[in-house]
Amino acid sequence: MILSNLHTHTVYCDGINTPAEMAAEAAKLGFKSLGFSGHAYTPFDNGFCMSIENTEKYISEISELKKEYEGQMSIFTGLEYDLYSEYDTSLCDYVIGSVHYIKKDGAYLPADESAQKTEAVINEYFGGSGIAYAAAYFKEAARLRDLDCDIVGHFDLVSKFCEQSSLFDTESEKYKSAALDALHIAAEKKKIFELNTGAMARGFRRAPYPADFLIKEIHELGCEIIITSDCHDSRKLTYAFPEAAALLKACGFDHALALTEKGFEEYGI
Ligand SMILES: [Zn+2]
Ligand SMILES: [Zn+2]
Numbered sequence: 720m721i722l723s724n725l726h727t728h729t730v731y732c733d734g735i736n737t738p739a740e741m742a743a744e745a746a747k748l749g750f751k752s753l754g755f756s757g758h759a760y761t762p763f764d765n766g767f768c769m770s771i772e773n774t775e776k777y778i779s780e781i782s783e784l785k786k787e788y789e790g791q792m793s794i795f796t797g798l799e800y801d802l803y804s805e806y807d808t809s810l811c812d813y814v815i816g817s818v819h820y821i822k823k824d825g826a827y828l829p830a831d832e833s834a835q836k837t838e839a840v841i842n843e844y845f846g847g848s849g850i851a852y853a854a855a856y857f858k859e860a861a862r863l864r865d866l867d868c869d870i871v872g873h874f875d876l877v878s879k880f881c882e883q884s885s886l887f888d889t890e891s892e893k894y895k896s897a898a899l900d901a902l903h904i905a906a907e908k909k910k911i912f913e914l915n916t917g918a919m920a921r922g923f924r925r926a927p928y929p930a931d932f933l934i935k936e937i938h939e940l941g942c943e944i945i946i947t948s949d950c951h952d953s954r955k956l957t958y959a960f961p962e963a964a965a966l967l968k969a970c971g972f973d974h975a976l977a978l979t980e981k982g983f984e985e986y987g988i
Contacts, residue, residue, distance in 0.1 A: 720964060721977035721986045724956055725754035725797060725870065726815060726915065726947035731777040732758040733767040734951040738777070742784050746792050752979055754795035755781050756815050759804035763827050764820075774798075778810055781980060793980050801873060802862055803827060813978060815913065816868030818876065819860045821852070830856055832839055834880035835906035841886065849887025850956070853877050853894055864905045868946060869983075871905055873915045873928040873946035874898075902933055906940045911976060911983065914967060917949025920958035927963050934970040943983070945976045964988040 727741055738755055745753040757777050758768040759806050769777060778796055784982075785794045789807030795812040798804075803821050820827040821840075825857055828840045837852070845851040856877035863871050864950075878889050888894060906912075914934065918924040937944065945978050946963045967975060967988055974985045 723752040723977040752793040756797040756799040759798040759800040815872040816866040817872035834884040854897040861901040861904035875929045916959040920955040937947040938971040
């Protein structure tokens, strides 16, 4: 396995560590590369996204770390870019495209805030139908096809609270067909999909995103996978990476990708 993580949050958004602390921990673990992916500026959400001013500081602090770790570990500047983010990504080495909101009736409804919030959204905007809510999420996720990004983040984030709450049935045919229809569109441009262990690290789920039926389909469609920890806490930088690799293997993959100085490189799993 090439030790690396491209989905890393810091105090610039909703993480608990500074970029320097994250880099020090990654170096200690023997990482070949580390990429930062702060939540890109999104006009209606300044709770967990970076402000424009903070993004500038974030980019310059990462540039300093690149120099500091030169020859030891590659550091990359990235952003986790929501469908509704607004920021020029030309200074980034890579971009993760993610859906965190569903736009409905002029409102941006959060998909991953809490089970209680999701339940309220389902009742208020979807007539109490959890499946209609999930289908609306996947309609947004399909649009990642046309977002200028390298990696598709946590494709089925909408299922975050489903192990704890009966918001909708992720085993139902309706759910699976909404997810697969969106995946077929999002995969058209052969973007890299993320196997993301972040919700496991934070105790919301026992399995990574996306669900295994989606991973199998990603493989069938000929797209590549990158394993990430969606890290918000340096102690969890490689959380469940061996389990993630084993799951990939069980779903048909024999390799995953990591970003190095040579670009996206394959390694066997
Ligand atoms: Zn995210
Ligand atoms: Zn994230």
